[in-house]
Amino acid sequence: MNPKILFYDREDELKFLESRYRTNKFEFLVFYGRRRIGKTALLTHFLKGKPHIYFLADKRGSKANLDRFLELASKVFRDYKPVINNFVDAFKYIRTKTHGKRFVVCIDEFSYLVEKDPDIPSEFQRVVDEVLKRSKIMLILCGSSISMMEKGVLSYRSPLYGRRTGQWKVMPFKLKAFAKCLRKLDIENLIKVYSVFGDVPAYFLCYDQNKSFAENIKGNILTKGSFLYDEGEFLLRQELKEPETYFSILHAMTLTAGLSKLASLANIPAKDTSKYLRKLESIDLVERIHPMIAKRKTRKTLYFIKDSFLNFWFRFVYPNKSELEEGRVNGVFMYIKNDLEKEIHKGFERFCTRLLKEGLLLKSFHFTKIGKQWGRIKGKPKKINTYEIDILAVDEVNKKVLACECKWKDGVNAEEVCNDLLKKIGYVEWHKDRRKEFFAVFAKSFRKKIDVFDGKKVFCFDLEDLKHCLGK
Numbered sequence: 001m002n003p004k005i006l007f008y009d010r011e012d013e014l015k016f017l018e019s020r021y022r023t024n025k026f027e028f029l030v031f032y033g034r035r036r037i038g039k040t041a042l043l044t045h046f047l048k049g050k051p052h053i054y055f056l057a058d059k060r061g062s063k064a065n066l067d068r069f070l071e072l073a074s075k076v077f078r079d080y081k082p083v084i085n086n087f088v089d090a091f092k093y094i095r096t097k098t099h100g101k102r103f104v105v106c107i108d109e110f111s112y113l114v115e116k117d118p119d120i121p122s123e124f125q126r127v128v129d130e131v132l133k134r135s136k137i138m139l140i141l142c143g144s145s146i147s148m149m150e151k152g153v154l155s156y157r158s159p160l161y162g163r164r165t166g167q168w169k170v171m172p173f174k175l176k177a178f179a180k181c182l183r184k185l186d187i188e189n190l191i192k193v194y195s196v197f198g199d200v201p202a203y204f205l206c207y208d209q210n211k212s213f214a215e216n217i218k219g220n221i222l223t224k225g226s227f228l229y230d231e232g233e234f235l236l237r238q239e240l241k242e243p244e245t246y247f248s249i250l251h252a253m254t255l256t257a258g259l260s261k262l263a264s265l266a267n268i269p270a271k272d273t274s275k276y277l278r279k280l281e282s283i284d285l286v287e288r289i290h291p292m293i294a295k296r297k298t299r300k301t302l303y304f305i306k307d308s309f310l311n312f313w314f315r316f317v318y319p320n321k322s323e324l325e326e327g328r329v330n331g332v333f334m335y336i337k338n339d340l341e342k343e344i345h346k347g348f349e350r351f352c353t354r355l356l357k358e359g360l361l362l363k364s365f366h367f368t369k370i371g372k373q374w375g376r377i378k379g380k381p382k383k384i385n386t387y388e389i390d391i392l393a394v395d396e397v398n399k400k401v402l403a404c405e406c407k408w409k410d411g412v413n414a415e416e417v418c419n420d421l422l423k424k425i426g427y428v429e430w431h432k433d434r435r436k437e438f439f440a441v442f443a444k445s446f447r448k449k450i451d452v453f454d455g456k457k458v459f460c461f462d463l464e465d466l467k468h469c470l471g472k
Contacts, residue, residue, distance in 0.1 A: 009177030010042050013168060017046045020166060024102055026135050028128055028163055031142040032111075032149040033170035034284040034307075035235060036202035039142055042170065043106055052076075052104040053094070062117040066090060069107075073097075087123050091131045104138045111143030114152030121152045125159035145239060147282040172199040172307075175354050179470040184209040187467040188444065195347020196221075196340075198308035203228065214333065217340075221317060222329045229324075232313035239283045247318060249276055250305060253286070254315035257302035277303055285310065292371040292392040293430045300375065308347055315343065345408040349390050352406050352442045352461075356393055360469045362440070362459065365400065367393040373403075377427055387424045391440075399431050404440040412443035414460050418453035442466075 020027045033039055040056075047054055053076050057065050070090055074081040077097045084090050094105060107113075113120045124141075132139060143149040153160050154167065173181070178199050182190055192213050197204040206220045206227055221228045232250075236243040245268060252265035262277075263270040280286035287306045290298050305311040316336045317324065323332050355361045357370050373392035377385045391404035403425045405417045418439050425437055440459040449460040 009173040010038070010045075013042055013170065014046060016166070016168060017043075021046075021050070021102070021104070021138060024136055026132050027138040027165045028132070029138070029140045030149065030153050030164050030167040031140060031170060032146055032154075032167070033144070034146060034200075035144040035238065036200050036231075037144075037170050037172060038201045039144070039170050040108055041201075043108065043140065043142060047104060047106060050104055051098070051102070052106065054106045055108065057107060057109045057112045059112050059116060062087075062113055062120060062123075065113060087120075088126045088131060091127045091137075095131055095135050095137065098135075098137065100136060102136050102138070104140065106140040106142065108142045109144060110141040111145035111148035111152065114143075114148050115145065122159045125163065128160070128163045146284045147279075150282075173201060173204075174358055175199070175351070175360065176358075176470055178204065181205065182207065182209060187463045187470070189213055190470075191348055191351050191463075191466075192344055194351050195308055195344040196312045198310070200307060200309065203231075203307075203309040218329050218333055221312070222324055222332055224324060224327065228309070228313070229317070232310055232318060235285075235310070239285075240279070245276060246280065247314075249273075249280070250285070250310075250314040251318050253303055253305055254311055257304060259301060259303070262303065289372060291375055292369055292373045292394065293428050294375070302372075302374075308350065312343065316340070341408075345406075348408045348442070349406040352404065352466075353391050355466065355469065356391065356404075361461065362402070365393070365402065366395050366397070367402070368396045369394050373428060375427060387427050389421070389424050389428075392428070394430065399435045400438065401425070401428070401430065401435050402438045402440055403428075404442065407441070407443040409443065410445045411447045412441065412445070413447050414441050414443075414450045414458065415448075415453065417441045418450070418456075418458055422454055422456075 017029075020029060031039055031043065044054060053073055055069050055072055066084070066087060069087075070084055070093075071081055073090065073094055079097070082093050084093060091105075094103070128139070141153060143153075152158055153164070155161060178194065179190055181201075182193060182204065185193065193204060193207055193216075196217060197207055207216050208219075211219070220226050223229060233243070233247075236246055240246055245266075248266040248268065249262065252262050256262060256265060259273060260270060263273040266273075268276070277286060277288070281288060285306060287304055289302050289304065291300050294300055305314065316332075316339070320332045320335070353370060356367065370391065370393040373389040375387060377387055389403050390406045393402040393404070394400065403421045405421055407417065418441065421439050438457050438459070439453060440461065442461045445462050446460055449462075450458050452458055
């Protein structure tokens, strides 16, 4: 793999780090983001050619980590290992050895230290206030446990609150960078890869562009011993104290999104479900969504696994682990094949939503909100009294609304889709008397594209259109 690939979509992060480095004064930066997102690769790339200490903490507690930290520092300064009992004195030692010159100290997985020792934030408060504040040292604390980083560093209750000079949450790759990394793939296979492997570099960079989609799933995910085979289990055991309950919840979430059905499928008391879901949200694995247009305190809520790969893992790997352990990879793949196509359809919808959110389509519009829309239809019988719009985008300033439908199939009849959208948008209670309505249809291909339906502008996007907007 070309190492430059890891930095295709990290220009903003690197510019931020370099600008803070050039201030030549004390900086205290917090970098955080979910596991596998590329934080370590980003920081080690930034540190190249700069005087620094890069320390990767582990879960053995503050005493063992301090000992390793001092050993590393003594090697950097070509000195004997000092006899020191706390991080405050350790940073005094570093400050002495840097002689007032620019120097970077990066502590990765700082959340491990906080998890094992609740006094660590107070100790690092003293490090900042008593040792580093008037130095030229740049301190970077990085962590993967988002809840622990927020609690120990970013929260107003933390002793370190208000002391950082900057922070950055590292996010998955944007779609253009994702496409650039997988440049050998045509647009159809690119969307398939996005639907299964997602946009986290550690996952999609496993994809071998010289092999088929099926071969990659079987070889990289379903085969025992492959890098992604145990990933869902590994992540949960790293983050959670009782992962078994969460396994059940996340598997249920791949089958249904509503709260009551989740509790039933996961076989947990309904009253406890919200507690577990809040925890999954806090570690950035799950997102809670409401209809785009709804009352402020609406109870209409759906829950989704944020990452496409983890959604695939809990949907198809977790329930078939016994067969996969016995090496029945081909049998499992054949068994999941039909349901996999449905997951790709959902992935296509997420892909199209991202295109709009990232401003790669319909650039003349200025959408302020983009998301899913659903609700009840008044006066209709129970089984036909709901509607759903795949994507609803609104411009709240100019009172424009765009209703979108995503169809992962060929030969789509755009008129039929727009006729359906016309009915659905009529149920959306948002500035009905003065809004301007638009339709968009996304499909593999169309029987015939249209520009107007019922006096409303229509945008039809096939795979060729999506390819161009990604610069492929």
